[in-house]
Amino acid sequence: MLTQNLGYPRIGSQRQLKKACEQFWAGKIDLKDLKEVARKIKEENWQTQLDAGIDLIPCNDFSFYDQVLDTSLMLGVIPQRYSPVLSQVKANSEIDLYFAMARGYQKDGLDITAMEMTKWLDTNYHYIVPEFTANQEFRIFHENVFGEYNSAKQQLGQKAKPVLVGPVSYLLQGKEKEQGFERIDLIKKLVPVYIDIINRLKQQGAEWIQLDEPCLALDLSKKEKEAFEFAYRAIANRVSGVKLLVATYFEALLDNTQLAVNLPVAALHVDLVRAPEQLDEVLALIPEHLKLSIGVVDGRNVWKNDYEKSVSLIQKAVEKLGTDRVIVAPSCSLLHSPIDLDLETAIDPEIKNWMAFAKQKLNEVSELKQITEGNNDLLEANKKAIESRRSSQKVHKQVVKDRVAAITAADATRQSAFPVRQQIQRERFHLPSFPTTTIGSFPQTDDIRQLRARFKKGDLTLEQYEKEIEQATIDAIRWQEEIGLDVLVHGEFERNDMVEYFGEQLNGFLFTKNGWVQSYGSRCVKPPVIYGDVSRPKDMTVRWSTFAAAQTSRPMKGMLTGPVTILQWSFVRDDQPRDVTTNQIAFAIHDEVLALEAAGIGIVQIDEAAIREGLPLRKAKRPHYLDWAVNAFRITASGVQDKTQIHTHMCYSEFNDIIEHIAAMDADVITIETSRSQMELLQAFAHFEYPNEIGPGVYDIHSPRVPTTEEMASLLAKAADLLPAQHLWVNPDCGLKTRKWPETKAALENMVAAAKQAREQI
Numbered sequence: 001m002l003t004q005n006l007g008y009p010r011i012g013s014q015r016q017l018k019k020a021c022e023q024f025w026a027g028k029i030d031l032k033d034l035k036e037v038a039r040k041i042k043e044e045n046w047q048t049q050l051d052a053g054i055d056l057i058p059c060n061d062f063s064f065y066d067q068v069l070d071t072s073l074m075l076g077v078i079p080q081r082y083s084p085v086l087s088q089v090k091a092n093s094e095i096d097l098y099f100a101m102a103r104g105y106q107k108d109g110l111d112i113t114a115m116e117m118t119k120w121l122d123t124n125y126h127y128i129v130p131e132f133t134a135n136q137e138f139r140i141f142h143e144n145v146f147g148e149y150n151s152a153k154q155q156l157g158q159k160a161k162p163v164l165v166g167p168v169s170y171l172l173q174g175k176e177k178e179q180g181f182e183r184i185d186l187i188k189k190l191v192p193v194y195i196d197i198i199n200r201l202k203q204q205g206a207e208w209i210q211l212d213e214p215c216l217a218l219d220l221s222k223k224e225k226e227a228f229e230f231a232y233r234a235i236a237n238r239v240s241g242v243k244l245l246v247a248t249y250f251e252a253l254l255d256n257t258q259l260a261v262n263l264p265v266a267a268l269h270v271d272l273v274r275a276p277e278q279l280d281e282v283l284a285l286i287p288e289h290l291k292l293s294i295g296v297v298d299g300r301n302v303w304k305n306d307y308e309k310s311v312s313l314i315q316k317a318v319e320k321l322g323t324d325r326v327i328v329a330p331s332c333s334l335l336h337s338p339i340d341l342d343l344e345t346a347i348d349p350e351i352k353n354w355m356a357f358a359k360q361k362l363n364e365v366s367e368l369k370q371i372t373e374g375n376n377d378l379l380e381a382n383k384k385a386i387e388s389r390r391s392s393q394k395v396h397k398q399v400v401k402d403r404v405a406a407i408t409a410a411d412a413t414r415q416s417a418f419p420v421r422q423q424i425q426r427e428r429f430h431l432p433s434f435p436t437t438t439i440g441s442f443p444q445t446d447d448i449r450q451l452r453a454r455f456k457k458g459d460l461t462l463e464q465y466e467k468e469i470e471q472a473t474i475d476a477i478r479w480q481e482e483i484g485l486d487v488l489v490h491g492e493f494e495r496n497d498m499v500e501y502f503g504e505q506l507n508g509f510l511f512t513k514n515g516w517v518q519s520y521g522s523r524c525v526k527p528p529v530i531y532g533d534v535s536r537p538k539d540m541t542v543r544w545s546t547f548a549a550a551q552t553s554r555p556m557k558g559m560l561t562g563p564v565t566i567l568q569w570s571f572v573r574d575d576q577p578r579d580v581t582t583n584q585i586a587f588a589i590h591d592e593v594l595a596l597e598a599a600g601i602g603i604v605q606i607d608e609a610a611i612r613e614g615l616p617l618r619k620a621k622r623p624h625y626l627d628w629a630v631n632a633f634r635i636t637a638s639g640v641q642d643k644t645q646i647h648t649h650m651c652y653s654e655f656n657d658i659i660e661h662i663a664a665m666d667a668d669v670i671t672i673e674t675s676r677s678q679m680e681l682l683q684a685f686a687h688f689e690y691p692n693e694i695g696p697g698v699y700d701i702h703s704p705r706v707p708t709t710e711e712m713a714s715l716l717a718k719a720a721d722l723l724p725a726q727h728l729w730v731n732p733d734c735g736l737k738t739r740k741w742p743e744t745k746a747a748l749e750n751m752v753a754a755a756k757q758a759r760e761q762i
């Protein structure tokens with residue numbers, strides 16, 4: 001029986017790659033220094049995997065920015081707009097071109113935009129979207145993969161296994177940049193290049209090559225299925241003497257199982273963490289020759305593997321296939337895991353004993369093999385840790401479980417229907433038509449960040465710190481009054497991050513020191529870990545909201561983060577379904593909403609920035625997710641009186657397919673991101689006759705550019721063409737924390753002016 005790994009984090013255990021890239025971009029180090037940092041990370045990663053006893057070790061999984069962008073460069077898929085970079089810049093041209101594609105290029109008199117970036121399937125990792133034209137050509141443009149294999153081979157010998165993004169998923173994850181063709185039809189042109197690459201790797205000595213085809217686990221059209229058949233048959237016809245492994249992950253193969261097991265390759269990898277149930281069908285259909293790699297160690301979470309569970313899956317596979325045809329592996333690339341649990345010295349040892357990061361996960365893979373071969377001691381030690389977690393008082397709080405178990409429809413229903421509430425709220429707040437507001441945060445300046453850092457270090461007392469935050473809040477309120485905003489916010493100066501701020505105050509969360517995961521390019525995130533039943537020991541936001549409300553006679557919004565967003569941006573429990581965890585968080589937020597109401601706050605915004613991003617990959621699973629996600633939101637918002645106005649905010653507003661669920665959230669007001677689409681995203685709301693109030697963002701907060709009053713007024717006019725004017729609010733696309741004050745002030749002044757125009761004209 002073999003063991004393998006599919007990919008390893010490349011940022012380095014101390015985020016060396018992040019730092020080196022940023023220094024390179026700033027011109028502080030040269031390409032040689034950058035490559036040296038990369039070389040060290042790769043060698044260290046390979047050594048770690050060798051030491052763990054892994055048989056097939058990935059190479060070419062390293063990337064300076066993103067592996068899909070690497071693939072585009074390898075295949076010569078370089079949008080026309082970058083040709084000046086290639087011809088103008090000499091010394092480092094390839095890396096300059098590469099980073100230009102990733103980040104845009106503003107030098108040497110050129111101003112070229114970056115390529116689009118989007119989430120890799122259902123992860124929080126962002127890749128650079130390939131851009132295809134109707135006459136797209138492919139060739140081996142960048143030869144990096146061969147060098148990567150060579151250096152890996154020197155260190156790893158036959159264990160070195162090059163990893164490529166598979167040809168079909170590469171096309172499917174890209175985009176057509178002009179009309180008149182379908183990108184999947186490019187497969188005929190693309191496959192010959194893959195054949196060349198594979199043959200060259202074989203000549204260099206590669207025994208195994210991994211092709212990542214996560215799209216095999218998605219809903220596929222007939223044509224897409226045929227593309228898989230065509231591509232792998234064509235490759236098989238022209239390649240021999242090297243073993244190809246097709247890797248799927250993040251979902252079950254389901255209706256694609258026949259197709260997947262019959263691809264003419266040596267091995268297929270399936271994700272048995274996400275979808276353990278698929279093993280039976282895969283085993284039933286698997287042909288004689290095929291080896292099966294079973295992903296039993298979770299590559300997307302931080303928990304220790306339950307060996308008993310995994311061993312039973314491995315044994316089931318071994319019974320049918322024999323040890324020679326089974327490969328043990330993590331569920332997916334470990335790119336999505338933090339690197340090394342050993343670096344965490346501050347986590348409660350009891351809880352730490354339940355956890356595993358990438359390095360520990362490799363050991364798990366190799367221990368699982370040893371257990372299957374009869375090493376029972378390893379199994380016993382693991383059972384103890386699993387049992388300790390299963391029964392720990394730190395995890396399990398009966399009152400929390402009871403409350404969630406007893407949820408009824410009443411917990412998720414406002415007292416009256418929206419039209420009744422709307423009337424009562426109008427009489428209470430006396431807002432003008434087109435009321436103006438913002439999404440919550442104001443610029444997190446260096447001063448504010450330093451304040452927090454100094455307080456954390458102990459250089460400021462709580463009193464000194466709060467005094468400064470109070471002053472920032474007062475200034476922001478005075479200023480909002482001056483420019484004439486209608487519904488004010490306190491500015492969120494006391495918050496580091498919209499999830500962390502709540503996680504730090506709730507029971508059941510822990511924070512790591514080094515648990516970084518790559519989000520995009522050099523950007524890493526450090527998600528909180530939800531380990532136990534979630535409860536709210538005390539008020540979380542009442543102090544700052546009531547302080548702010550007392551400074552003004554205008555309505556002040558209370559500002560909370562919703563349960564789905566907290567879940568989505570954390571590492572979550574794997575010992576209970578996601579909806580149970582979400583409902584626990586929902587009750588905690590519900591209690592906070594009631595506390596705000598009791599303290600006199602009349603308007604509460606519960607941000608669900610990430611509700612769309614939690615959507616399952618397979619269509620068939622979406623209704624169930626949407627049901628519980630929407631219900632969790634409704635739990636947070638129910639229980640208040642009709643006169644209390646509940647807002648929610650959502651980023652990325654491509655809601656076409658889920659609009660009825662957005663309506664089912666039944667927020668009195670939603671604010672969404674729409675300005676970059678010129679209000680086009682509102683059409684779904686219009687078509688659905690969205691019944692509640694809505695604030696389509698009238699300006700893009702991602703750019704420092706100050707929009708004019710006219711621009712925003714014309715967007716408002718467009719919105720008023722689509723939706724009843726008396727339902728419209730006026731606000732930016734999202735929070736302003738990443739902006740600077742001068743542009744924020746100028747933009748909001750113009751926004752208020754645009755609302756005034758709308759009041760007169762519409």
Ligand code: GLN
Nearest residue numbers: 439440441607609735736
């Ligand atoms: N209230 C948050 C803010 O204004 C919302 C941020 C978000 O939607 N990502 O920053």
Ligand code: ZN
Nearest residue numbers: 650651734735
């Ligand atoms: Zn937002």
